[in-house]
Amino acid sequence: MIRVILTDIEGTTSSIDFVHDVLFPYSSEHLADFIREHHGDDVDVREQLQAVAEQTGLAVDDIDGLIEELQRWIREDRKETPLKALQGMLWEQGYQHGHFKGHVYPDAAHYLKVWSERGLRLFVYSSGSVKAQKLIYGFSEEGDLTPFFSGYFDTRIGAKREPASYQAILQELGVEPDTVLFLSDVEAELEAAETAGMKTAWLVRDGDVPDEGRPAMRDFDDVDKLLREHFPL
Secondary structure, eight states, rough: OOEEEEOOOBTTOOHHHHIIIIHHHHHHHHHHHHHHEEEEOOOOHHHHHHHHHHHHTTTTOOOOHHHHHHHHHHHTTOOOHHHHHHHHHHHHHHHHHTOOOOOOHHHHHHHHHHHHHOOOOEEESSSSSSHHHHHHHTTTTBBBBGGGGGGHHHHHHHHTTTTHHHOOOOOOOTTOOOGEEEESSHHHHHHHHHHHOOEEEOOOOSSSSOSSSSSSSSSSSHHHHHHHHOOOO
């Protein structure tokens, strides 16, 4: 019996295009100025720059070098925790100033509310920082969706394609693996979650579904049917 929904963001509740066409270009354009403005007096920014320095061997005071490295990580779509943390801080300003709103599919927004009202506990697991996760749902085009979530996980818990990450999430939640349904558009992530004992649903919102392999869900209407047919409350 499913008691917990653990969901990915990109390609699952939200459009990949929003991240790649809005958020990433915004961080590429504004991250350097943000770091130069805040590295001297913002402890959180300084902490993440220290982490970048430790990973790269650069000096923490080599601001130009650290910025260059971060820009390279953005271009390569690296899932580095300090980059994600800094992007989250920058995007917070963008959301608060009304430069953009978070994209969430209407069907996802609808069922997040419905499932929460049914008593399911909802959690997010994304490569974006927890701050970035709260922002995309808190400032979404569908309104503030954060009241429906019980918690958030990012790469600090582990990489999304590693079974140990899902085992760590289960340990933190204190639930049995088969009571959790994980939603993602990436099969490797689903396989890792299944190795940890979780149930899974594969979201394929666009493109063709392979003829063989796991069944695919086109939207959250399909996921809800799966829940009602196979995991009745």
